[in-house]
Amino acid sequence: AVEAYRAANPESHARHERARQLMPGGNTRTVLYYTPFPLTMISGTGCRLKDADGHTYVDFLGEFTAGLFGHSDPVIAEAIGQAVANGVNLGSHGPQEAAFAEAIKDRFPSMELLRFTNSGTEANVLALALAKHATGRGKVMVFEGAYHGGTLTFPASEVPVNVPHDYVFSRFNDVEATRQAIRDAGPDLACVIVEPMMGSGGCIPGDPAFLRMLREETEAVGALLVFDEVMTSRLGPGGLQSELGIRPDLTTLGKYIGGGMSFGAFGGRAEIMSHFDPSRSGSLPHAGTFNNNVLTMAAGLAGLTKRLTPSAILELNARGEALRRRINAVLSEAGADLVVSGIGSLMNIHPLGTEPKRPGDLAGADQRMRDLVFFDLLEDGFYTARRGLMALSLPIGDAECDALVAAVTRRAPRWAALLG
Numbered sequence: 001a002v003e004a005y006r007a008a009n010p011e012s013h014a015r016h017e018r019a020r021q022l023m024p025g026g027n028t029r030t031v032l033y034y035t036p037f038p039l040t041m042i043s044g045t046g047c048r049l050k051d052a053d054g055h056t057y058v059d060f061l062g063e064f065t066a067g068l069f070g071h072s073d074p075v076i077a078e079a080i081g082q083a084v085a086n087g088v089n090l091g092s093h094g095p096q097e098a099a100f101a102e103a104i105k106d107r108f109p110s111m112e113l114l115r116f117t118n119s120g121t122e123a124n125v126l127a128l129a130l131a132k133h134a135t136g137r138g139k140v141m142v143f144e145g146a147y148h149g150g151t152l153t154f155p156a157s158e159v160p161v162n163v164p165h166d167y168v169f170s171r172f173n174d175v176e177a178t179r180q181a182i183r184d185a186g187p188d189l190a191c192v193i194v195e196p197m198m199g200s201g202g203c204i205p206g207d208p209a210f211l212r213m214l215r216e217e218t219e220a221v222g223a224l225l226v227f228d229e230v231m232t233s234r235l236g237p238g239g240l241q242s243e244l245g246i247r248p249d250l251t252t253l254g255k256y257i258g259g260g261m262s263f264g265a266f267g268g269r270a271e272i273m274s275h276f277d278p279s280r281s282g283s284l285p286h287a288g289t290f291n292n293n294v295l296t297m298a299a300g301l302a303g304l305t306k307r308l309t310p311s312a313i314l315e316l317n318a319r320g321e322a323l324r325r326r327i328n329a330v331l332s333e334a335g336a337d338l339v340v341s342g343i344g345s346l347m348n349i350h351p352l353g354t355e356p357k358r359p360g361d362l363a364g365a366d367q368r369m370r371d372l373v374f375f376d377l378l379e380d381g382f383y384t385a386r387r388g389l390m391a392l393s394l395p396i397g398d399a400e401c402d403a404l405v406a407a408v409t410r411r412a413p414r415w416a417a418l419l420g
């Protein structure tokens with residue numbers, strides 16, 4: 001599969017060689033790197049991408065969940081065009097940020113007050129700083145294998161570049177060990193930060209009992225519960241928190257909510273968020289030149305109010321749920337030890353016999369099989385993440401899902417034979 005890939009992509013290869021002279025590894029986002037060289041995409045329309053060698057792909061990656069609206073959504077393009085015409089660097093409160101904040105609060109009522117950032121990473125960094133400031137405590141609980149941004153990886157990278165906090169580690173979905181760890185950290189614990197479904201960590205849903213325990217135990221020790229919904233906020237009209245019926249103290253958002261522009265936000269209980277109110281003495285500073293950039297504000301507002309209605313979210317997730325079920329049925333029929341995990345429109349294919357329940361379960365996955373699935377699907381015209389992540393976008397319809405299921409059906413017997 002790798003030889004066929006090399007032969008089919010000389011222009012992507014040449015571009016990578018040039019880029020390596022300028023950027024270490026030829027890229028500026030580690031996640032996009034893979035051997036022998038990554039593809040360069042030249043353009044996208046709807047749910048289709050075109051690469052430098054002229055191949056087209058159905059985009060099942062959806063920019064790692066930020067591309068929910070697809071490429072060149074006309075409503076969002078129109079909003080961005082108007083914002084550009086209106087002047088892009090106003091150096092003041094902008095014309096649309098309050099309306100955008102209101103649209104977000106309408107969807108996620110636990111975000112009584114919120115603030116914008118440029119990325120999900122920044123949103124998490126600020127939420128953790130806020131939790132420490134508001135509680136006057138130092139410790140931050142995170143889960144092994146969690147990813148909360150480029151400077152918050154635990155310990156997904158062998159050499160993490162972490163923002164220095166006094167971290168307490170626990171195991172995701174391990175109810176009793178984590179209950180004990182929260183009680184042990186007790187009066188020193190500022191917050192627990194968790195994704196209600198581990199996204200980058202392999203689309204591993206949080207067990208509702210585990211997440212309810214986090215809510216109860218943090219409250220009991222006076223620590224804050226921070227839900228990182230950068231990825232999972234798309235899993236229900238009110239995010240995964242409303243599907244679960246759990247109200248966190250703070251929530252962080254990112255990815256698609258900026259309509260495809262660079263975006264992050266954090267928010268939560270009004271009395272906690274008020275620590276950022278500059279009219280209060282001793283308030284926390286929060287700066288950022290592009291926090292309220294007019295392109296993000298316009299694209300995000302249009303996306304959330306005009307395109308991503310609650311019914312559109314429900315439809316997208318139902319489509320994802322059906323796709324996941326169909327692929328799993330095909331894989332199991334072929335006797336292939338591969339499984340697709342996830343919820344709704346977010347999923348991850350794993351070379352495992354059963355769905356992973358904890359990050360540790362991924363240790364048994366064969367990386368060569370992950371690679372083969374990735375390159376086979378590319379050859380068939382489907383773009384996914386090398387680690388197996390797929391995130392549906394609004395333009396993906398029945399035809400694209402049927403085509404993917406057909407490709408998996410054709411490939412599954414060979415995958416099964418190789419795994420056996």
Ligand code: PMP
Pocket residue numbers: 064118119120121122124147148149150195199200228229230231254255263264
């Ligand atoms: N939190 C989670 C759960 C994420 O998946 C990501 C991005 N993959 C981030 C935070 C960081 O967001 P950004 O890339 O916008 O900094």
